[in-house]
Amino acid sequence: MGKTKLKLAAIIGAVILSSSTAFASLEDAKDLKIISYNVYNGMKLDESEGKQKFIDWAKMQDADIIAWQEMNFFTREKLEKFAASYGHNYAVLLKEAPDDPASFPVAITSKYPIVNVNKVVDNLWHGALYADVGKYHFVITHMNPFWTSKRIDEINxxxxxxxxxxxxxxxxxxxxxxxxxxxxxxxxxxxSKLLEDIKDKQKKRPILDNLVNGQLSYTVQQNLLDAGYIDALKLKNKQFISTAPTKVFYDQASTPLRYDYIYVSPKLKDDVVDVKVLKDEFTDTYSDHYPVQMIIHNK
Structure with missing residues (x-):
């Protein structure tokens, strides 16, 4: 074989080896890191080109899968490019509405193939994105912020x-x-003063109906619990940990709240390793919600 052919064979071999080692295999992962993050109106507080500050933060987290909420102004193309920048070659956006500031789509990005996607917008305020990553079934959603009765319908x-x-x-x-x-x-x-905060808010904005008989409602979460789902943060942390507000503007209440959740089905309960709310210099100031992170054993 001539030198030219030998060089060509070596190059082809290197490319094949590189391609095979670069592909991330879900089966090879011992643990999976999953993050859920409401990023505030399309990452509005990150004014850098392409949302570079969010990209840098995501690179540092090195999560396997990220569930995003409030991905306003993103298109499929923009989301895929954004995700690839932090090592996620797979990305799915619930809906494209780049000119609609009230669309609030959710999205999922992953190191591993995202399959069996189902985008549901009927009878849901912001919608729900169903998608599988390997043997894991994800439901990413952002529920109605105005009416308790509608949220109950949505969770049901x-x-x-x-x-x-x-x-x-x-x-x-x-x-x-x-x-x-x-x-x-x-x-x-x-x-806390939460009940008074919500009553005051509803007086100022009559469209709101977030109380039931003048009291806080726990029905949405109770329905999930009654159906057998497990609140992952509470599974590993018995104390109260808020996910809002952060140190930026937040218009719901002055009281610390927990609005952001990861629930798992009973089959995953024993696989949950750790769950935390990520509070750092970045998450303090780039959204009105903190992200929730869960690590599970990949069995």
């Missing part, structure tokens, strides 16, 4: 969609801004 729809799916007993992860209160946090809210 999501619960039923899993119940009547082809794998109801599988490994399900429900993540997002659920705009509702957990009964696990009731004692914290009972000793």
């Amino acid at each position: 729809l999501i619960i039923d969609s899993i119940k009547y799916s082809s794998d109801p007993q599988g490994k399900w992860i429900i993540a997002g801004d659920l705009n509702s209160f957990s009964p696990a946090d009731k004692s914290e809210y009972d000793n």
Whole structure:
């Protein structure tokens, strides 16, 4: 074989080796790091080109999968480019509405292939994105911020969609801004000014109806718990940990709140290794919500 052919063979071999080693295999991952993050109106507070500050933060986290909320002004092309910048070659956006500031789409990005995607917008305020990554079924959503009754309808729809799916007993992860209160946090809210804050807010904005008989409602979260889903943060942290507000403008209440959740199905309960709310210099100032991170054993 001539020198030219030998060089060509070496180059081809190197490319093949590089391609095979570069492909991230879910089966080879011991643990999976999953983050859910409401980024505030299309990452509005990051004014850099291409949202470089969010990219730098995501690179530091090195998560396997990120569930994003409020991805306003993104298109499929922009999301794919954004995700690739921090090592996620797979990305799915619920809906494209780059000129609609009230669209609030959710999205998922991953190191591993995202398959079996189902985009649901009917009967949901912002919608829900269903997608599988390997054997894990994700539901990414952002629930109605205005009316408790609508949020109850939305969570019942999501619960039923899993119940009547082809794998109801599988490994399900429900993540997002659920705009509702957990009964696990009731004692914290009972000793706060939250009820007064919401009443005051509703007087100023009559469109709001976030109380039931003048009291806080825990029905959305209770319905999830009654259906068998596990609040991952509470599984590993018995104390109250807020996810809002951060150190930037927040218009819901002056009281610390937990609106951002990751729920897992019973089949995943024993696989949860660690769950935390990520509070750092970046998350303090680039959204009105803090992200939630979960690490699970990949069995």
